[in-house]
Amino acid sequence: MTRPTLFVEIHILQSLPPSNVNRDDSGTPKQAVYGGARRARVSSQAWKRATRVEYAKQVPEADQATRTKRIAGLLAQRLALPAAEGGAGLETGQADRLAAALLEPLGIKKSAKKEDQSAYLLFFGKKQLDALIGLLKGRAGELAALPDDELKDEAKKLSVVQVLTTGHPAEVALFGRMVADLPTLNVDASVQVAHALSTHAVRTEFDYYTAVDDENTDDHGAGMIGTVEFNSSTLYRYAVLGVHQLRENLTDTDETRQAAVRFVEAFTRSMPTGHQNSFAHRTLPHLVLLTVRTDQPVNLVSAYEEPVTGITGLASESVVRLADELKAVGETWGNRPLRTLATYTAEGDKITEVFGSSMPFPALLDSVDTLVGQWLADGEIASADSAEAGDR
Structure with missing residues (x-):
């Protein structure tokens, strides 16, 4: 008998100013070629670490x-x-x-x-x-x-x-553990995190900087000269939480529900800290979209296989592209999410039609709490259409 599954997917569009949040061994911001164009990239490891740190802020030290x-x-x-x-x-x-x-x-x-x-x-x-x-x-x-x-x-x-x-602890239950020498200690992760990619092509730039020697009154030369590489980007971030695996790892249903909500909040609010003092790059997303599924996760990065080239900015077009992709996947493959929950600042009938009305982020977290709690109690979640019919 196949065990029931529940996937809560998090799709985030977030713009970063000039920054270098995740660099390679030469100091260059990490990149990847996708759709034939070079994109800004933040590794999944970097964002998982940032999420764990953010998650721990909500947990008593003894439980971390x-x-x-x-x-x-x-x-x-x-x-x-x-x-x-x-x-x-x-x-x-x-x-x-x-x-x-x-x-x-x-x-x-x-x-x-x-x-x-x-x-x-x-x-x-x-x-x-x-x-x-x-x-x-x-x-x-x-x-x-x-x-x-x-x-x-x-x-x-x-x-x-x-x-x-x-x-x-919830952090181990979420992110898993692999011990090669003693497989008995292995814990299957309930979370998968994709590498964040820019929705558009990027070009690395260089910040030439000098540092002044405050005690040098003999000449006007710099005490230090250097360069820092950076880029700016609108990123598509994606993670999926398998609530069924989280429950198996934690066993307690109340703890599972709380951990699911805390993970959504921690992933949304987290930010890698590379060069943060130089760039102060911490922002909040333009869009947080949750899709709830019981069949299989669907990463929607293909919305950006053709790079966005926005005329009046990249974020608004990126949001529209994501709405188009979610709708197309549902119509083409039949993989429609049971529910969508969204927090966004964009405008447009198409966006509201596909994502549903925007809700304040605290209300979105409350909805996650309710949906996950319902599935843990009943083993199922009604589709949005069924829920609306029941309301009527």
Whole structure:
């Protein structure tokens, strides 16, 4: 039996002023050729990182996740805390030794360059570290005093792997985790994020800058001279959330609903921070369009395969192009979304016909909450036509 699926897609059109939010190894803003034209690009990794940072602002610190090579050090720090603060009150040496023994069943290899770090980044919840300490049941001092072989044997009896495969924080449930050395720890991501592309062709420009030496009164020369590459663009951003996978990762329906709403808000409001002090490039979108589907996700970037060449600006034409593409996909393939929700500032009967009336962004988030909650409770969502018929 095929499990029911629910996809919440986020389509965003957003203009950036001169900026360099995501650069390559030579400092050039990342680019890609699409439709035969060179486009501005922001990698999915960069925007996922920005989204995770934005998401964490809405979560208490104790419930947050972290991605690090320093899991052994973080666990040892907790073991060294007094019992009143949730630790085990161990001395530093004992804490380091016990942390290493607890993590050994995970098969996490140490870095060849730094002994106190693992060979790769591990994504986990801070509460999961607390759960590891809970496995000790007040025996931390006793275990830390055992000889090496006995300590390893005792550590193997503890459910260390089980702790890290359950009770995931929402960030891990959303973005997933891959551990090559121990596939048991893998978590299938419930979110996919596309590389953001400009809807139009771009050309890289150069900012020639000088810095003044404030204490130099001998001559009028610059203390430093350099260049920074930049471009400006109207970006099409796309992400899709599989609510069914998120529920599987989190198990709790209320937490799933809250995480879905928070992800939509975090992805919408997030911004990569490359050269942010030089360009102050943080903007808000022209359009946020959500399409709700139960069949398959549909990235609408093909709306811009032919580059936009706007005469009076790029954003307004980009919005119209997206409306045309959504309508065409539905008519040609039959892939019509069950619902569309949108926040936008554009005007035009066509836009309203395809996207529906614009709603304030907080109201859009409330609608996501309602729709996801309905699907989690009933396993289905009525189409927009059915919902309107029911209202009548």
